[in-house]
Amino acid sequence: MRIVFLVAVLGGAVFYSYIAFVDLNFLTRTGRLGPGFFPRIIGVGMALTTIWVILDALRDRARVAAGGAAGADDAPAGSWGDAVKLIALALGYAVLLRLFGGFVATLIYLAATLSLLNPGRHVQNALVAVLLPIFVYILFDRLLNANMPPAMFELLPF
Template sequence: MTALRTAKGLFLLTMLIGSALYTAVAFDLPWTTTAGRIGAGFFPRIIGLLLAVSSGWALFDELAGRSPDVQQAQEQASADEPTQVRDTLVVVALIVAFVPALYYLGALIGMVLFTLVTLFTFNRGRVLTNVAVGVGFPVVLFLLFDRGLNATLPPGVFDLVPF
């Protein structure tokens, strides 16, 4: 149990407990609405289960012990901390800009712009991959939620998407 004395072990234990509580609350929410659409409990159940499984798995790996390679990688990661802080602040700024983009430009255009800017910021030099993922992934998500699940997505101020 010495691994639980580390910050990572305590964090993972807290995540496991929190995800278990979140999942319990999610299973109290209705799965579908009376109209047959997905209910308030649909995605929280999936997210809660995935979060609990991944937290439990990570905690098990932490309790199983660390190899010297992992410890060396963690020491190197702490040396790169200023870069990580800058990257984190960039991601926070992009997410903050994403919210008004959804409102003013609409879901599809806002998601495409957010994904493209994020990919070109962090994945420089891979233009074709960035464009394919930056356009394809939001379009698939839009079609899934707007057409497949009949979810309400923000149309934008000008309602630029014709379909």
């Protein structure tokens, strides 16, 4: 998985460099440093360093396959399932926000997330799922006069 992430970073670095070289000028017409000066240095530097890191990671992998100790950069053992679950729920929340606005989306998200992460404690979950959206609504919308995400499909009268 680490290699996949590093390759994704390398892909980003190559794409960034491509635009820096193709779309952005190194110097302006008056001979000053152009908009491409910094991006070219950054892009090339990022691509080269990432390649170096990938080579290190591949060497580490070969060493581990040969029975050596895991490298210092290897990810510590953990639960992918729980992390992925939380990420997926968070992304679902992002979609709900667009559809139903800040208050309703938060209520649905909390109810769904807590029932998955904190199963069996229905009263506790229901209380948190209702009270927290009310608290953030009062804090952001009423006290701070800040923006709450508007709904595409309005379910509430306020």
